[in-house]
Amino acid sequence: MSLKKHILDLRKRKEKVQQGGGEKAIEKQVAMGKMTARERILALCDQDSFTEYDLFVEHEARDFGMDKKQLHGDGVIIGTGTIYGAPICIFAQDFTVAGGSLGLMHARKITKIMDHALKMRVPLIGINDSGGARIQEGVNSLAGYGEIFYRNTLASGVIPQLSVILGPCAGGAVYSPALTDFVFVVDNISKMFITGPGVIKTVLGEEITMEELGGARVHAETTGNAHFFAESEQECFDQIKKLITFIPWNNSKKAKSFPPKPPKYKGKIEDLIPSDPREPYDVRDVIGAIVDDSDFFEIQELWAPNMVIGFGRLNGETVGFVANQPLVLAGVLDCDSSDKAARFIRFCDAFSVPIITLEDMPGYLPGADQEHAGVIRHGAKVLYAYSEATVPKITVILRKAYGGGYIAMNSRHLGADFMFAWPMAEIAVMGPEGAANIIFKKEIDSAENPDEMRKLKVQEYKDKFANPYVAAAKGYIDSVIEPSETRQVLLHAIEVSAHKDDSRPDKKHGIPPF
Amino acid sequence: MKENKTEELVDFAILSMKYKTKLTKKFENRKKYEVPNPKHIASHIPGTIVETIAKEGDSLKEGDSILVLQAMKMMNQITMPFDGKIKAIHVKAGDRIPKNHLMIEIE
Numbered sequence: 001m002s003l004k005k006h007i008l009d010l011r012k013r014k015e016k017v018q019q020g021g022g023e024k025a026i027e028k029q030v031a032m033g034k035m036t037a038r039e040r041i042l043a044l045c046d047q048d049s050f051t052e053y054d055l056f057v058e059h060e061a062r063d064f065g066m067d068k069k070q071l072h073g074d075g076v077i078i079g080t081g082t083i084y085g086a087p088i089c090i091f092a093q094d095f096t097v098a099g100g101s102l103g104l105m106h107a108r109k110i111t112k113i114m115d116h117a118l119k120m121r122v123p124l125i126g127i128n129d130s131g132g133a134r135i136q137e138g139v140n141s142l143a144g145y146g147e148i149f150y151r152n153t154l155a156s157g158v159i160p161q162l163s164v165i166l167g168p169c170a171g172g173a174v175y176s177p178a179l180t181d182f183v184f185v186v187d188n189i190s191k192m193f194i195t196g197p198g199v200i201k202t203v204l205g206e207e208i209t210m211e212e213l214g215g216a217r218v219h220a221e222t223t224g225n226a227h228f229f230a231e232s233e234q235e236c237f238d239q240i241k242k243l244i245t246f247i248p249w250n251n252s253k254k255a256k257s258f259p260p261k262p263p264k265y266k267g268k269i270e271d272l273i274p275s276d277p278r279e280p281y282d283v284r285d286v287i288g289a290i291v292d293d294s295d296f297f298e299i300q301e302l303w304a305p306n307m308v309i310g311f312g313r314l315n316g317e318t319v320g321f322v323a324n325q326p327l328v329l330a331g332v333l334d335c336d337s338s339d340k341a342a343r344f345i346r347f348c349d350a351f352s353v354p355i356i357t358l359e360d361m362p363g364y365l366p367g368a369d370q371e372h373a374g375v376i377r378h379g380a381k382v383l384y385a386y387s388e389a390t391v392p393k394i395t396v397i398l399r400k401a402y403g404g405g406y407i408a409m410n411s412r413h414l415g416a417d418f419m420f421a422w423p424m425a426e427i428a429v430m431g432p433e434g435a436a437n438i439i440f441k442k443e444i445d446s447a448e449n450p451d452e453m454r455k456l457k458v459q460e461y462k463d464k465f466a467n468p469y470v471a472a473a474k475g476y477i478d479s480v481i482e483p484s485e486t487r488q489v490l491l492h493a494i495e496v497s498a499h500k501d502d503s504r505p506d507k508k509h510g511i512p513p514f
Numbered sequence: 515m516k517e518n519k520t521e522e523l524v525d526f527a528i529l530s531m532k533y534k535t536k537l538t539k540k541f542e543n544r545k546k547y548e549v550p551n552p553k554h555i556a557s558h559i560p561g562t563i564v565e566t567i568a569k570e571g572d573s574l575k576e577g578d579s580i581l582v583l584q585a586m587k588m589m590n591q592i593t594m595p596f597d598g599k600i601k602a603i604h605v606k607a608g609d610r611i612p613k614n615h616l617m618i619e620i621e
Contacts, residue, residue: 203561203585204560204610204612206612222539278531278532278533280533306538326535327536328537329535329537329541330526331535332528362531362533363529365528366529369544369547431528431530433529433531434529434530434531437530
């Protein structure tokens with residue numbers, strides 16, 4: 001063959017394999033409102049940046065007539081590319097090839113690109129769209145899953161790992177996304193569950209649709225398994241690209257710096273907040289008034305909304321926000337919001353992102369359901385995550401910090417580097433009413449007019465304790481600041497802590513209350 | 515999202531303070547705590563009733579089998595928690611029941 005012929009032959013081979021499962025299967029995929037695996041990768045990566053590996057891999061299965069079947073790429077596409085110039089490793093399961101089922105070579109391709117990502121120290125993006133294990137390959141496909149989980153765990157905290165659920169992801173397959181840092185779902189397309197509706201019907205006789213059992217909304221709102229919810233695949237890709245701009249490539253790098261921008265919000269920050277600690281406001285408005293360009297990128301917006309987490313920039317540098325949300329459940333700590341905050345704090349700590357905590361919380365959510373759901377061990381995760389973190393840790397107490405919540409939300413006592421409070425901040429063991437009822441019980445009960453006396457005593461307590469100055473007098477608060485100074489003070493704190501050097505005792509690893 | 519921010523605000527009591535705030539679906543759908551009744555036996559796992567051994571009105575000793583609940587490929591013997599008389603059995607062989615389904619009442 002002449003050289004030209006060789007090249008033409010290569011092109012022909014490529015073209016054939018790149019068709020995936022063929023026209024009919026692609027039509028089906030499109031009819032489900034889904035893009036093909038290749039289209040997805042090309043939509044995510046910078047133009048002409050995607051380079052494919054293992055296009056010509058073939059499976060080795062011999063049983064159940066598999067020896068006569070050729071599965072293009074064995075149902076998965078892997079390779080490298082860039083997103084806004086940041087290098088990434090990516091795999092996308094191809095549902096048009098044998099339902100994206102996972103056999104031995106399919107898994108080998110995925111683990112190959114995972115090993116590559118870990119070695120190159122670049123983020124890994126996995127697009128999941130698979131019917132599950134390839135049953136014809138038996139235990140080999142289970143082995144494949146296990147080897148993926150193992151690598152997810154090894155890479156955890158070294159490189160960012162993103163999972164995109166764009167189709168079914170059922171049974172054991174769901175554990176790979178669950179081990180990664182961020183999970184993206186799309187309405188009507190993503191389905192995740194351990195046991196499907198069929199099994200539930202057989203065992204329980206209960207009818208439940210796939211959507212109700214493990215649809216995108218369920219995981220974004222109820223289970224907390226998903227971090228980002230989108231209406232369409234394109235919106236999902238935009239979210240992924242935006243996230244990539246906020247996070248570093250690996251745990252030894254810092255996130256990319258951007259040109260500093262002032263917030264878009266030009267009003268007074270104190271106008272956003274009612275002074276009565278019982279009136280609600282949206283803490284995201286406060287974050288918007290602080291961060292560059294008022295651009296706050298919220299994570300897990302729909303799940304446990306009483307805690308707000310996400311990324312923003314200060315002077316062009318990425319920071320993570322953890323904030324109580326008085327608008328929902330008064331901003332209490334409960335099982336879900338504790339899990340949400342703790343995991344995010346650990347991500348920030350692992351990837352050198354400073355943590356800014358905005359505190360306005362009445363305490364823990366009371367109730368038998370919370371106690372029985374283990375709010376003690378869930379709440380403890382927040383304490384653990386904050387105490388363990390060595391990145392710059394900055395707290396601003398906005399209005400109230402009561403009881404255990406004061407300690408948990410990155411207090412000085414857990415190693416906060418900077419503690420700021422607004423002048424209306426109430427820092428106390430509990431709210432003034434409750435405290436007065438206990439401390440002055442005798443006086444109130446024996447008074448001629450107990451209600452009058454209670455009011456008097458509540459005021460007395462408020463004057464004495466419900467302010468930031470008692471804590472400031474002990475040095476627990478570094479500085480009581482005017483709300484309008486918040487951004488400047490935070491910029492300064494980030495600047496001062498740019499070379500923070502802190503460490504924890506040497507150990508194999510801690511034992512967080514998982 | 516912004517325009518309905520103040521909608522659905524409710525009074526929400528935490529300790530002695532009442533806050534104006536929104537609730538979540540999950541919070542509103544939470545299960546109220548009920549004191550367990552020792553004379554009621556509910557299913558601890560979803561499954562299928564394979565066989566009822568005792569009948570209503572039987573006087574049984576602690577540990578005697580009342581019925582068999584098959585779940586996750588296991589035959590679970592449901593036994594008397596203490597000596598007593600069966601007041602009612604609410605399930606029959608072949609029934610598929612969810613978790614926490616009231617199966618037996620003891621007098």
